[in-house]
Amino acid sequence: MSQFVHPNLNDVPLPIVLHALGDSVRLQIVQNLAREGELSCAKAAPEQIVAKSTRSNHFKVLRAAGIVRTRKAGRIYLSSLRREELDERYPGVLDSVLAAAVDQAAD
């Protein structure tokens, strides 16, 4: 049903962004999107890790934080990072987080 709401980044306070990034599953999703570009929910966060409904909720959190944009393509939902926008609003934050996350990846 719902076509998703993607907030204007000016309306997203910094703690919301950091909170969204401050979860290992979501951070992994963000990393995957950074590495691979647009991905389906399933590919961005394999279901072994969390239940399908939890995963869906993680994407909701990421969207609400302005970190991810999701569009529907057939029966799939493709998400991608809002990199430039985010970098304009909060310069360096996403970049440094992604750089820091690189050496943590355990897959």
Added chain:
Amino acid sequence: MSQFVHPNLNDVPLPIVLHALGDSVRLQIVQNLAREGELSCAKAAPEQIVAKSTRSNHFKVLRAAGIVRTRKAGRIYLSSLRREELDERYPGVLDSVLAAAVDQAAD
């Protein structure tokens, strides 16, 4: 009782750091410490905002995330940012967060 535990930053995963920063009260504490240097708990986070016990817990979270170091001085506990260490472990993260937080401050 407890003399505080301050983890080695190598033992602190990135999501823990981001989670600690992803709360408006804690972020404000961090900003205050960045601006003023070493501060007592009370000065870093005035009690009007949250209960004393909550504030105490926020500091515990910040310590566990390796963001803050606390030492006892008389009946006061002085906390300060672990800036250099944090910057060595996660370059740019704290700096960009502090820079981004500046224009958000509402006091």
Added chain:
DNA sequence: TCTATAGTTCAATATTTCCGAACTATTGAT
């Protein structure tokens, strides 16, 4: 049209966070 797939929503449970109350330790005054 029937079945499978991808994801959402909902309601219940599990986990976290927040708070007040009781406690510890230190200081300063009497």
Added chain:
DNA sequence: ATCAATAGTTCGGAAATATTGAACTATAGA
């Protein structure tokens, strides 16, 4: 020495969040 005040911690329960399975929606393909 004792008493009162201050700064913070710890604890247990209440409030808020997160996670999950089950039921649902929508699309695609046979």
